[in-house]
Amino acid sequence: MTVDAALGKLVVSALVVSLIRIFNAINRIALFKGFKRFPETYLVPKRPPNPRKVTVMVALHKEKEESIRVTARSIMNQEYPKELIEVFFVVEPDDYETIEAAERVAQKMREQGFNARVVMSDGKLKYKAHALNCALKEASGEIIGVYDADDEIDPKQIAMAVALIEEGYDAVGSRVIRHRENVIGRFVNIETIVRHEAMLPFYRKIRKVTQFSGEGFFIRKDVLEAVGGFPEKLTEDSYLTVILFEKGYKVAHMRSYVKEIAPKGIIAFIKQRMRRALGRLQAAGRAITSNMPIIRRLAMFRLLAGSAVVVMASIIASVFGLRYARNVLAESIEAAAHYNPIVVGIIASIPPGAYLLTSLASFYLMINSYFSGDYRRARKFMALRYALMLPFFRIFEGLIVIRAIIRRPKKRYKTERR
Helix, strand or coil, X not given: CCHHHXXXXXXXXXXXXXXXXXXXXXXXHXXXXXXXXXXXXXXXXXXXXXXXXXXXXXXXXXXXXXXXXXXXXXXXXXXXXXXXXXXXXXXXXXXXXXXXXXXXXXXXXXXXXXXXXXEECCCCXXXXXXXXXXXXXXXXXXXXEEEECCEEECCCHHHHHHHHHHCCCCEEEEEEEEECCCHHHHHHHHHHHHHHHHHHHHHHHHHCCCCCCCCCEEEEHHHHHHCCCCCCCXXXXXXXXXXXXXXXXXXXXXXXXXXXXXXXXXXXXXXXXXXXXXXXXXXXXXXXXXXXXXXXXXXXXXXXXXXXXXXXXXXXXXXXXXXHHHHHHCCCHHHHHHCCHHHXXXXXXXXXXXXXXXXXXXXXXXXXXXXXXXXXXXXXXXXXXXXXXXXXXXXXXXXXXXXXXXXXXXXXXXXXXX
């Protein structure tokens, strides 16, 4: 490779990544504006619900008893008639410890007057969605709700979901805020705040699309059966979201929350993100090939897979840029006389520099806006520290996405918190 060719490719790669990052920064600043302008995208029912029977499915896989009890306590604390709540603890037939723990928790709930029992998957396919579909066959509720273990649930959530469905919505979701008192947990916490308080309201208001999480999700049983049940994919929540939009169903997010435990360690986090990356890419592929209007298809693709694609593009272009810089600097003394190594080094730093600076600015704006007000100042300082480090966290996540694409994860349950 000649010096001119190497330097030319270096400049092109730097410009491409810079344009990607500038576009992404503009998008994020638009999200920041959306955060302040579109709080009404999270709905509150206009009137109390007329009681309907609800089947709540709690998907369990390799769970400790205390984790199951956290969700069970939240269900028992719901401000909704307990005789109208049917609770299924959905387990795999060979997960013996979880079955025993779930049986004990179900017995405690029955003692409190709840209709709770353990329902086993047929074990043919170890997707969370497959287990839920097995339980769906036994559900008697008009509305289906889904949770995981370790979920702390807003006490009004079931009542709000039923009321919104009575107002004409076919499916409703909630804000899922993940947290844990460690470094990974704090990054995940900031990430979910950005997603639910800025990104989703913006997309819901401007592009008329959204994305549901697999916890705090409620759907009419007849609608779920009409679309073939839960899609048996790596991320059934994202894929089902696409199907609901594709079929023209009316969906919304309610102003209610679920607090969930983030992955405990780095290995659990990597496994979870590998599955999520592949699952969202599956859902994004369904969205882009659907019969929705082209603008909605592109918006859905950007919402599901855009961040991963942008981070991957930035990393790959940065690597190539640094590679070309090395080639330039390794050329002969004659080349060095024509091309100042300092200038070449500055050009090589443009791709990672553009990524970091634009990300720092946009994340800082959103987090600074979210943690406004005197009563949040203590948390604001902590949040801003992690927000400023979030671009590096995103780079790490981008490497995980690349790893996931190269080598698909073997496990199919997406929940890994241990």
